Structures are given as C-alpha cells and as structure tokens.
Amino acid sequence: THSWRGVEGHFAAFxxxxxxxxxxxxxxxxxxxxxRAAANLLLVAALACHHRAIALYWRLPPRDGLALLAxxxxxxxxxLTHLTGRGGMLRAVLVHLAVAAFLFSMVAMVWRHGRSxxxxxxxxxxxxxxLLGLALLAxxxxxxxxGTPSEVSLVRIAMGNLPMVTAVVxxxxxxxxxxxxxxxxxxxxxxxxxxxxxxxxGVLNRRGLLARL
Numbered sequence: 001t002h003s004w005r006g007v008e009g010h011f012a013a014f015x016x017x018x019x020x021x022x023x024x025x026x027x028x029x030x031x032x033x034x035x036r037a038a039a040n041l042l043l044v045a046a047l048a049c050h051h052r053a054i055a056l057y058w059r060l061p062p063r064d065g066l067a068l069l070a071x072x073x074x075x076x077x078x079x080l081t082h083l084t085g086r087g088g089m090l091r092a093v094l095v096h097l098a099v100a101a102f103l104f105s106m107v108a109m110v111w112r113h114g115r116s117x118x119x120x121x122x123x124x125x126x127x128x129x130x131l132l133g134l135a136l137l138a139x140x141x142x143x144x145x146x147g148t149p150s151e152v153s154l155v156r157i158a159m160g161n162l163p164m165v166t167a168v169v170x171x172x173x174x175x176x177x178x179x180x181x182x183x184x185x186x187x188x189x190x191x192x193x194x195x196x197x198x199x200x201x202g203v204l205n206r207r208g209l210l211a212r213l
Contacts, residue, residue, distance in 0.1 A: 007186065010053030011179050017046035037078030040095045044074045047102040050175075054106050057182055058113040063105075070098040089143070096140040103133035121181045128174035135167045 004013070021042035024035050048067040055062040077091040107129045114122030196208030204212070 007053050007057045008183065010049050010056065011183075014046050014050040014053065017042050017049060021046060034082055037082050037091070040091065041071070041075050041078055044095060044098050044102075045071050047099050051102045051106055054109050057186075058109065060109065060113070066101075070101065074098055092143055093140065096136050096143075100133045100136045100140075103129045103136070107133070118181060118185065121178055125174050125178040128171045132167050132171045 021039045024039045024042065048071055051067065052062045052064070074091070074094050077094045081088050081091045107126045110122050110129070111126045114125070196204060196211060198205050
C-alpha cells in the first residue's frame, strides 16, 4: 500500500491509466461516444497521476484540488456529451486545457528542481513536455477555428492526426527514460543511506563519518 502511495506507485498508475485510454480508443476498436468519453477521462486522470508523482519526487505539495477539478470537469463534460449528444466542443476544450495545464505545470517543476541533480534528463523531459503542450494548444486553436466538435484522439492513427501521434510517441519515450532515471536516483539514494547509517539507531556509521571528514 505504501509503495502505491509513493512515486513508484504513481508512475505505475500513470502508465496503467494511459494504456487503458489507448486500448479504449485504439484505432482497431469501433469509435463510439462512450469510448471517446472514457478515453478522454483516462488520459486526464493519467496526467493527474504523473503530475502528482513529479511533485512527490521533489517533495513538493501536490495540487490535489486542481487535479480533482480537472478530472471532475472532464468527467461531467463527457457524461453530458454522452447523455445529450451535445457539448462535444466543450469536452474537447476541457480535455485539451486540462492536459496542457498538467504538462506546463510539470515543465515548471522539472525545470526548476531537476536541472541541478539531472541536467540532461530534466532539460530533455521539460522540452518534450513543453512540445506536447504547445501542440495541444495549437490543435485546440484549430478545432475552435473549424467550429466542429471533435474528440481528443491523441493515439488514434489517421492522416490528419499523424503529427499529434508522433508527438505523443516521442514524449512517451522521453517520459519512460525519465522514469527510469528517477527510480535509479531514488534507489541509489536509499542504498547510500543504508550504507552510511546504522540500521538500529539511524546515526552515521564509520563509513558515513569518514565520508564527511
């Protein structure tokens, strides 16, 4: 239970929710209003878990209120669209804005707190998240200009959606590498702490004292 509440558990929840969203709205599946609404909600929930994981990694207070607001607003808009057949544009706008807000907030956290400890990984991850956020805003502008409701099919392969799919694949690769680096850093930190402190008392042992002299 403790591991699921920690950084590792939030990373696992992110990939589980993201994979579920991809499966629900996969190109080979029949595209229905219910499947689009479920996929949108799963994608927003996945980004909320990842945002919380980044905050926990650097011991920052997670913004659970904003995350619940984003997921709740997306869920209500999706339910309204499914029940009434209207509000597709509202749902598209909310999903785009929610995902973009999570991405930009993570860019700020990674850039502010990660450059000192992992400059290359932090710079690459921040650039990838920023790229995807800007792509989402550009896609939202295009949808508003067209004036037609559209689902947020970030993973649906189609000729008009290839740039977004490419951006998602590239950012997903950077996120995967960043997760590995994050977990390795946490593991090395724990091993170093165990090697330099006494297990029973928690004070520095001989190795720890010599390292600090």
